[in-house]
Amino acid sequence: xxxxxxxxxxxxxxxxxxxxxxxxxxxxxxxxxxxxxxxxxxxxxxxxxxxxxxxxxxxxxxxxxxxxxxxxxxxxxxxxxxxxxxxxxxxxxxxxxxxxxxxxxxxxxxxxxxxxxxxxxxxxxxxxxxxxxxxxxxxxxxxxxxxx
Numbered sequence: 240x241x242x243x244x245x246x247x248x249x250x251x252x253x254x255x256x257x258x259x260x261x262x263x264x265x266x267x268x269x270x271x272x273x274x275x276x277x278x279x280x281x282x283x284x285x286x287x288x289x290x291x292x293x294x295x296x297x298x299x300x301x302x303x304x305x306x307x308x309x310x311x312x313x314x315x316x317x318x319x320x321x322x323x324x325x326x327x328x329x330x331x332x333x334x335x336x337x338x339x340x341x342x343x344x345x346x347x348x349x350x351x352x353x354x355x356x357x358x359x360x361x362x363x364x365x366x367x368x369x370x371x372x373x374x375x376x377x378x379x380x381x382x383x384x385x386x387x
Contacts, residue, residue, distance in 0.1 A: 240292040241301045247285035254278035316366065323362060326355030 258274035265271070292301075299309035330352025337345025 240288045240295070240298065244285055244288035244292055247281050247288060251278055251281035251285050254281055316363070318363065321359065321362060323355050323359035327352060327359060328355075330355050 254274060254277045258271060258278050261267075261274055262271040299305040302309075330348050330350070333348030333351055334345055335348070337343070337348045
């Protein structure tokens with residue numbers, strides 16, 4: 240993820256320079272706000288990719304001496320089924336309708352949206368620890384590999 244992090248650092252740097260130049264020359268708040276949000280979004284992606292690189296190290300795609308076979312195998316865990324995307328979508332719809340119909344519906348939507356986001360983020364928070372403890376216990380009993 241080192242290459243991707245560098246790419247998004249460059250994109251964030253571009254938007255930062257553009258934001259400063261546009262805000263200084265035009266004195267127009269709407270365009271400056273949009274460019275600021277674009278900078279923040281690119282910086283967030285760059286930060287995430289950099290932290291993933293520091294946490295997991297070099298991938299085969301980042302090494303110049305890597306072979307195609309080095310990238311074989313499972314990439315990561317993907318949730319088979321989850322109620323949280325539906326909850327998040329419902330919260331987004333309620334919040335958008337709340338802009339039209341009133342503050343009470345907007346606040347209700349923000350609450351449902353927050354519940355869905357937190358549920359999605361923390362759904363598998365202990366999964367790696369549970370797998371490590373179960374695989375170490377299973378490894379003592381049998382020598383056959385266990386697939387997740």
